[in-house]
Amino acid sequence: MGEPDPKSPRERYRAQVRAEIKEHAWKQIAAAGVPALSLNAVAKQMGVSGPALYRYFASRDELITELIRDAYQSLADTFRVAFVAGADVTGLAHALRDWALEDPQRYFLIYGTPAPGYHAPEDTTRISSQIMATLLDACAALASDSPATPFRAHLQEHRDWADGHPATPAALRRALTFWTRLHGVLSLELAGHFTGMGFDPALLFAAELDDLLTQRA
Amino acid sequence: MGEPDPKSPRERYRAQVRAEIKEHAWKQIAAAGVPALSLNAVAKQMGVSGPALYRYFASRDELITELIRDAYQSLADTFRVAFVAGADVTGLAHALRDWALEDPQRYFLIYGTPAPGYHAPEDTTRISSQIMATLLDACAALASDSPATPFRAHLQEHRDWADGHPATPAALRRALTFWTRLHGVLSLELAGHFTGMGFDPALLFAAELDDLLTQRA
DNA sequence: CGTGTTCGTTAGAAGTTATAACTAGAGATG
DNA sequence: CATCTCTAGTTATAACTTCTAACGAACACG
Secondary structure, eight states: OOOOOTTOHHHHHHHHHHHHHHHHHHHHHHHHOGGGOOHHHHHHHTTOOGGGGGGTOSSHHHHHHHHHHHHHHHHHHHHHHHHHTTOOHHHHHHHHHHHHHHOHHHHHHHHSOOOTTOOOOHHHHHHHHHHHHHHHHHHHTSOOOSOOOHHHHHHHHSOGGGTTOOOOHHHHHHHHHHHHHHHHHHHHHHTTTTTTSOSOHHHHHHHHHHHHHSOOO | OOOOOTTOHHHHHHHHHHHHHHHHHHHHHHHHOGGGOOHHHHHHHTTOOGGGGGGTOSSHHHHHHHHHHHHHHHHHHHHHHHHHTTOOHHHHHHHHHHHHHHOHHHHHHHHSOOOTTOOOOHHHHHHHHHHHHHHHHHHHTSOOOSOOOHHHHHHHHSOGGGTTOOOOHHHHHHHHHHHHHHHHHHHHHHTTTTTTSOSOHHHHHHHHHHHHHTOOO
16 A cells, blocks of 8 residues: 555665665755756756656756755755764864865755745754754763853753753853854855955854863853 | 936936835735736836836846845944944944844844855945945954953954044954854844744843953953 | 656747837038 | 927837646556
């Protein structure tokens, strides 16, 4: 009964073709961005004609949604692998930057311009909280020798996003700061806003990371 | 001879129609994002049929480029007006956030996902440095009671982006931090990454701004 | 070895950007 | 004021896009 046994030869073939489609899609996105992704062009490169792809993805949007999901998963895996390999917050930061530089458009698929009406599917928000969980793990390992702030109190009252993670308010604040500050420098670097300004983006990233770790407030 | 006298009635009409086109384009972008911008739809809304718009913009890309230019100019004006009205760094920060919240897609037109091949036209980089100049003006007014850092030295060696502005290394660093950190929180807020997390994005923005101003390093 | 599911095909509808050729009207000029 | 020119908007068309429908052929399965 239609149950997709993962070992069925048809299912195996299907999964492989889906993967190949996504492969070509990633190349097109890396080359010219999401708006330039064309199902027709992907089909042409695969030596298959047009509507054949609709056997594998119901629509262009579904393909893109799948790529977004994969991007989230890739980042979550990168974080988790780095963390279990012993990386601290600094290690996670460099893992993040390396991952982003590896494919800037993949980063922007997650953190770039959103479509006004778009709502992320349930599972991506789940993966997103996995990412946050790893970050909180790393931040919890840091000592907090700094005084409380009003915003930390606010976070303590609104800590549902930590999803039960036993992090101190200081760790919550640190994780949030990690996220927003590194995203700030990284996204501007990836978008090319620093080109022609002279300084080294890697040094700015490192300086922000250092600030983040040796912070008092 | 063909010289566009700004008072020629034809030129006035032309400028007005161009403005109306851009007006409708902004509405479409605000509603569904840049990819959903359709010249045909704009023409339909204006009660005019399709190719008529090509008298006013050579291509869809040229229209978008013009909108980007206007977005930059709008931000530069907002900053300049706030500064001459006496706003300090805090004032500029809130002017920035208000401006961004007013039309998130306009913000993302500048700081959102870039198209891989795209190079901004010369004048937008000029407007961009006007924005930076205003920010440096405000940062120069702040006292810097903090010790030098290696990155500040690096900035001092690569201060061409300041475009001759007589800012101390501390002010340069402060301007850069203002930019990256506030962009970090703001872009994540505008993209909706904080929705459902519980805390108040405005408080996070204020906390980051406070950190920025009362910073030691 | 049938039998049915599924895959890929071609045809086509509805949309897009953009160009070409034409018409009608407005502005500029004598 | 008459005329001339230039331009704005029109329709037709090409080349693209996503996506649906109907068909044929190949493959897995009982």
